[in-house]
Amino acid sequence: MIVPYSHVLLLAGILFAMGVVCAVARRNLIMMLIGVEIMLNSAGLVFVAAALRWQQLEGQVFVLFIFAIAAAEVSLGLALIVYAYRRTGSLDPETYNILKW
């Protein structure tokens, strides 16, 4: 035996909270994407532990899809960030207020 399942849930929950703080409280578009990465990673951790807990392989299959989603999200997000940076010259989300009037 390794540890109770609840300890894994707690670890993943704390990691997810860290990701949320990083995505919300940082003044930088790249750090917001990094926060999303941390959240996806913690979700994958829960899936793998659940696959072991219930002895079902579906959990691990889901983690594979999470990897693909994360890769897609990061590549498109970074392309958007580069585009926006070239247009405005800044990575601060507070400066993206052209729609506001």
Place this chain on the structure above:
Amino acid sequence: MTLYAAIFYVLAGVILVSTGLAITRRNLVHAVVYLIISFFGSALLYYLFGAPLLAALEIIIYAGAIMVLFLFIIMMLRVDPSALRSPSLKEWLPAGALGLIYLAVALLVVSTDPASQTPLMTGLVRPRVFGQFLFQKYWLSVEIISFLLLIVLIGALYLGKAYARGAGDRTEDKP
């Protein structure tokens, strides 16, 4: 406490500390390097939970490809070091209070649920078994995901080209 439990707690501590350092660094390159350490810890946890193929993929995709992509973009753009947003207490009090309530409830639920107290037994899924399972039962999902990746590729290419096309009238666009 068994050896596996000790390994889990050590890895959990390393992951939490390195992630906490990553989200508070001012320098983005340092943040990404700390995050790579955190993802290595996650990969070892995957291995501990009996998923060696996913552990390898975590290192290849997360710690390798995604983080190197971040490093490329950080070095390509001129990024000023940025601190944590200085919060005004009035803005953050509701969010913080609601978050604390959620945390307390989650702790309560997890600690009182008898199903979550069952210890995890060690197990191992060989990559061959995993691959056969994946491509026999979930081949359609794999195709859909690959289609999604193709769409993302086209989208990223379009965003790159869209800037090159609109480069001439960029100055007029600026407010």
